[in-house]
Amino acid sequence: QVRLDESGGGSVETGGSLTLSCVVSGLAYGDYCLGWFRQVPGQSREAVAGVWTGGGSPYYAETGSSKRGRFTILQDKAKNTVSLHMSSLKPEDSARYYCAADWKLECPHSLSWRTFGKWEPTDWGQGTEITVSS
DSSP: OOEEEEEOOEEEETTOOEEEEEEEESOOSSOOEEEEEEEOTTSOOEEEEEEETTSSOOEETTTTBSSOSSEEEEEETTTTEEEEEEOSOOGGGOEEEEEEEEOOTTGGGGSSTTTGGGOOOSEEOOOEEEEEEO
16 A cells, blocks of 8 residues: 655744745556645645656646746655755745655656646555645
């Protein structure tokens, strides 16, 4: 059974930084996609960043590319972890952030400007709350 455990949420002032961490367990041997999503109450969950453990560039919704903006996703396959470093945080970044894993063979194709917004991972963590105060 796949399990994803997030940590690192909390409160921060506008302009501050936070790093979220996620430990992934239960995935079969091989490569898979890892990502971070966020959701504000009453709104749909949205993808923030994604990466494939098999290599290649990550994808960021903020920049619509592999270029880092305020968010940086890092994966460590040896440790089965994925992190999301967030800087220059704004009140509109306040949300519940979810770690996600996708073991479908075609998951790398989700990490592009055409498909990222429609990406549906196979497994989810419980989420961690972030509040950015103005």
